[in-house]
Amino acid sequence: MWARARATAKVVGHLDADCFYVSAERVRDEFLVGKPVGVLGNQGACVIAKSYEMKAAGVGTGMPIWDALVKCPGGIYVKRDFRWYEVLSRLMMGVVREWSPRVEYYSIDEFFFAAEPRRGQTYGELAVAIRDMIRDRLGVPVTVGIARTRTLAKLISDAAKPFGALAVMDRQAEEALLADRPVTEITGIAGRRAARLSPWGILTCLDLARADRRLVRSLLTAAGETLWWELNGEAVQPIHARRPAHRALSRGGSFGEATAEPVVLYAWLIRNLERLIEELEYHDVAAGRITVYLVYKDGQTGMGRATLPVASQRFDVLLEVTRPCLRQAWIPRVPASHMHLIAEDLTARGDCPLGLFDPPERRRQAEAIARLKREVNARQGRFVLRSAATLPLAGIYRDAANEYDICDVRGKVCF
Numbered sequence: 001m002w003a004r005a006r007a008t009a010k011v012v013g014h015l016d017a018d019c020f021y022v023s024a025e026r027v028r029d030e031f032l033v034g035k036p037v038g039v040l041g042n043q044g045a046c047v048i049a050k051s052y053e054m055k056a057a058g059v060g061t062g063m064p065i066w067d068a069l070v071k072c073p074g075g076i077y078v079k080r081d082f083r084w085y086e087v088l089s090r091l092m093m094g095v096v097r098e099w100s101p102r103v104e105y106y107s108i109d110e111f112f113f114a115a116e117p118r119r120g121q122t123y124g125e126l127a128v129a130i131r132d133m134i135r136d137r138l139g140v141p142v143t144v145g146i147a148r149t150r151t152l153a154k155l156i157s158d159a160a161k162p163f164g165a166l167a168v169m170d171r172q173a174e175e176a177l178l179a180d181r182p183v184t185e186i187t188g189i190a191g192r193r194a195a196r197l198s199p200w201g202i203l204t205c206l207d208l209a210r211a212d213r214r215l216v217r218s219l220l221t222a223a224g225e226t227l228w229w230e231l232n233g234e235a236v237q238p239i240h241a242r243r244p245a246h247r248a249l250s251r252g253g254s255f256g257e258a259t260a261e262p263v264v265l266y267a268w269l270i271r272n273l274e275r276l277i278e279e280l281e282y283h284d285v286a287a288g289r290i291t292v293y294l295v296y297k298d299g300q301t302g303m304g305r306a307t308l309p310v311a312s313q314r315f316d317v318l319l320e321v322t323r324p325c326l327r328q329a330w331i332p333r334v335p336a337s338h339m340h341l342i343a344e345d346l347t348a349r350g351d352c353p354l355g356l357f358d359p360p361e362r363r364r365q366a367e368a369i370a371r372l373k374r375e376v377n378a379r380q381g382r383f384v385l386r387s388a389a390t391l392p393l394a395g396i397y398r399d400a401a402n403e404y405d406i407c408d409v410r411g412k413v414c415f
């Protein structure tokens with residue numbers, strides 16, 4: 001435990017932008033400031049972020065647009081633009097790096113950092129300085145929490161929202177904060193884990209911190225024990241200044257409109273496979289196993305999985321194994337709403353042996369096509385050159401907002 005504690009930062013900061021997507025839209029359009037604003041995702045069907053003004057009108061995250069329009073008819077609804085949000089995100093990270101030698105890019109609008117005040121500065125002043133510099137330079141309101149551990153820092157910044165800056169360093173102040181908050185406010189403790197704790201009278205964060213450590217471990221495994229140490233001020237979760245290597249890569253998501261049409265499902269398979277291959281190429285890895293996962297509107301799910309004889313990142317090879325997976329996952333005549341394509345058993349591409357039954361001529365040809373596709377798309381725009389099987393998705397490709405997704409923002413630790 002001691003050795004692990006020393007590898008972590010002594011004091012941890014957590015920065016979280018306030019209603020980030022809305023704030024990002026306001027940075028480039030002042031007209032939106034002070035008004036109820038909703039940002040739409042999923043081909044415009046759902047509210048994925050809302051301003052505090054819109055929240056006050058009763059609009060929640062994930063609400064379908066038709067319900068949101070009833071709750072907040074005077075609201076302004078804009079389409080998401082992850083390319084722009086990433087630009088601001090990287091600029092925010094640049095500011096945090098001016099104040100800290102070690103910054104973790106946790107998600108598009110959240111960073112953990114080693115908190116090291118300058119000479120004569122208190123931790124509270126450091127939190128204020130970072131928050132104000134981001135507002136002054138970029139116009140984005142954020143909240144900063146500083147504490148002895150990651151878990152405490154995140155609880156503090158959640159409590160200080162919006163536009164807060166707070167350092168809580170002594171045990172008495174920590175306990176006052178923990179006593180006020182239900183255990184479900186801790187990242188990693190959702191309904192099922194909370195239900196395991198409640199028969200033992202563990203309801204608040206302070207109850208959890210004061211519970212017997214061995215009891216917490218038996219109820220929530222080692223992950224729960226980690227949280228127990230962190231709530232008690234013992235830093236055991238390190239700051240990842242570099243993202244740990246991916247164990248799996250995936251692409252997919254909602255169709256926007258559910259479909260039972262085999263040609264449309266096949267078109268989505270191709271689109272997701274092309275995006276997945278982009279990702280494999282970016283990380284320079286090959287997939288050893290592929291899973292196709294379908295979620296149906298009536299709640300059913302379907303899955304197909306295949307192991308490749310030799311790991312690959314080639315379109316023709318992956319398509320050959322993915323097509324039967326789709327057939328396995330497919331339930332005829334039931335509309336499906338989501339598809340996920342997951343690549344696992346990733347190996348560095350240099351380590352992949354050549355396939356025994358893969359004629360060199362075919363391999364050269366496939367590699368030449370892949371190279372051409374990459375080069376044309378790099379020059380002319382992503383997806384300009386793509387498989388003809390995606391023609392049923394013309395509407396998706398017509399809208400530039402669909403070209404860049406939250407999962408295209410690389411380097412985040414959260415997923």
Ligand SMILES: [Mg+2]
Pocket residue numbers: 016017018019020109
């Ligand atoms: Mg946020």
